[in-house]
Amino acid sequence: METSSHDILIIGGGGAGLRAAIEIAEQDPGIDVAMVSKVYPMRSHTVSAEGGAAGVAGKDDTIDEHCYDTISGSDWLGDQDAIEFFCNEIPKELLRLEHWGCPWSREPDGRIAVRPFGGMKKMRTWFAADKTGFHMLHTLFQTSLKFNTIVRYDETFVTRLLVEDGAVRGVVAIELRTGKIRAIQAKAVIIATGGCGRVFPFTTNANICTGDGMALAYRAGAPLKDMEMVQYHPTGLPFTGILITEAARAEGGWLLNKDGYRFLQDYDLGKPTPAPVFRSMELGPRDRVSQAIFGEFEKGRAFHGPYGDYVHLDLRHLGEHKIESRLPMVRELCLKYENIDPVREPIPIRPVQHYMMGGVHTDIDARTPLPGLFAAGEAACVSINGANRLGSNSLGEILVFGARAGRSAVESARNASAANETAILAQARDEERRVEERFLRRTDGTEKITKLREEMQRAMEKGCGIYRERDSLAESANKIGELRERAGNLALDDHSRTFNTQLTSALELGYMLDVAEAIVHSALDREESRGAHQRRDFAKRDDQKYLAHSVAHRSADGPPRIEYLPVVITRWPPGERVYGR
Amino acid sequence: MPQYTQYQPKEHRPKMSAYWYLDNWHYLRYALRESSSFFVAYFCVLTLVQLAALGTNATRYARFEAFMAHPAMIIVNAIALAFFLLHAITWFNLVPRVMMRQILARPTPDIISSAPNYLVWFGATIILALFITGVL
């Protein structure tokens, strides 16, 4: 077994991981920082983000307004101290990215341009056409190349966190190209592995979004917070689930049912106006808009297609020039994947799983309860997103909390005590044995990865869709439990060491099942409706009981133990979420 | 190929075929364009020979003319002309690939960047034609 050791190890090479790496390298060039990622960093899912990143920019806007929008958007489940910190930091972070070369779209006079976004009261979303995530990721990756102190383990798949004496001390990982299993030791580890959309059958998420970091932390003893809060984006393309950015509505797009009617007016989201109005109609928050589309499905006012019901997103009235300059990727995606031109035809769309508000429980400094372990980005839950994230707050989150995780990890690495290397390496060898015996050398398995994955996805869609209730949740929980058992008996066709993607699929399935279990049990336990968590059997928000984060702790056998942690309320007492009036 | 040893990648490194330029039309067109330089050189040499003959005496020039009138030479020169045109046109068309990308913040249509070359070319051709026909 090959071993190496660093001061800080970052798992994940997307926006949060890269931002953390740069922060650490800038803070102290003497610190040895490494980044391990199962794909080359520029392949990370940050690349798919489209619309933009919110940060107060205009003179007519204030930090407090951004805070309020985020808090009411979160249905008061966001921690207000974290949100205030976030809203204060984000303009600085976006500016830093500008200095690093991010090609932000501009006003004619050369200033940064901002656009409106769902649930936001002011224009404050910075954007780079509709490829904001792509440009941010490549800017971060290219800037990270400047620092020779950042060591990268590209295409290296982490299988386990090494925990010794109650603290995280590194990871075991498979180098895909050779199949070598490595023990990488570190005084501090940052999880920045993104989300877990692949737990669901219909998702905007990339193939790599399998909740690896969430499951790694969960298995190592760090709890997962607010996992029942699953965001459905209103506008995904049927069949592929490819995202059509919210910017399409921010630029003036309309949602129409099969009668050509702007149905959002029937769902307490305001009155239709020709031009977009902040926090109204198509600029409502994602949870409410997705629920409204689902409502149209149930009323039979939607179109029926081979991949389920859908409604229309109509951009035709924006004109070719605006679509081409502000939404080029929307047009490109529609032409390629739906063979329609949004300049001439409305786009068929349906709600699609998009984002996890929940994640590894961290405090405002990106610390998890497990010493030496930090988390940032979608993998983490600080929480600034609460029960519903506003569009364009996640690209900001990866920057603010990526950097914060970097700083906290530096401090932690400096103060770390000497490690018991013998014990750590013994653990690593155990893990090597597990991977070899359970997967690589095993020939008597009977279960197919694909089949289990499909069954899991079906169960999750059934139990944890836009609307939930006890019976279907309990059924899904049982199913996930059963699948976890069966996943112990996987059959692999590929027993080679070199780039064994079937092995990684098997390991990813294990991660997804752990995360799915946390999601379904957290959802079962929260007997109220709040933000993205809508229970048919408990239709009202219940601040008496549930103005609190769910915190799921893994138990060795059986379902997780769910506890509750009060939400931090500072200046904005819980109130009604008002949109469009 | 070397033996595989565990954990040591043994990569397959395909060799490019010696006839790679026949792989697709773009490569072939490229190879033709590159070989057109040979014909450009040939024309230059031919012009020098012509000038030398012209500078020697009338008999010598008559002999040069007779040689050029030979059917084989006409075929060779026709092929050379074709390559010469390919050479000129591909390089003229490459002009927008290097300069004048933008006029007044709008991308310049390719034709505008290439046009001056073609204009000069046609102008020169007309003047020469006028010379040859004796108008000038």
Add this chain to the structure above:
Amino acid sequence: MSDTIILEVARFNPEDGGEPSYQSFEVPLRPDWMVLDGLNHIKDQLDGSLAFRWSCRMGICGSCGMMVNGVPTLTCETLLMNYAPGPVRVAPLDHFPVVKDLVVDLDDFLAKLQKVRPWVVRKDDFKPAREFMQSPAQLEAFHQFSLCINCTLCYAACPVSGLDPDFIGPAAIALAHRYNLDSRDQGIEDRLDIVSQHEGIWDCTVVGECSVVCPKHVDPSLAIQQFKLTATKEWFKSFLLPRGKH
């Protein structure tokens, strides 16, 4: 019309001692399936040992470039139907060492990317308290070259990359050019030293195929030719005005 299509997929596993070969699979031919969906059908239903990279399935992460019927192609955005009735031959990208099946080794490409210094270089200490002003026209000047997704199709298309492995190559030079053209950058001299070598811009013989296959219309060939012009101008400047370096 048949409702299936044959995919002939390149196989290579260094561990079984075998030579590279092609294996045929019959996959459903559906109107909205991309080539990648066909490969995933093979991996999920027919042979789980097939190795290939993919992730975003929306043409932006750059993972799934392969040779499809001999042409470098992003498999997630190319319809299987385009190749009906088949068979379709899927192979790893040309001009790269093959790790396994359809997976190629990209380390050399990443080293080249880093070599051209693709970040904003400032020679002064200017740290503005706000953003650098950049007009839409200044943004437009480099924007096209910032759209590269590093899919490396251009390397597979470029015969020079195949003949001279040291050639820095289309994507990396286009990226260098992108920063040179950025009004916020002052690193052009550093990059000229690196990129105007023989293995840099002067290795390019303007085949132009890189720009033909580029799925994001970056036009790396344009970038290289413009870079040549810049390098020539700079060379003349330094030749005529030896002390004129700023």
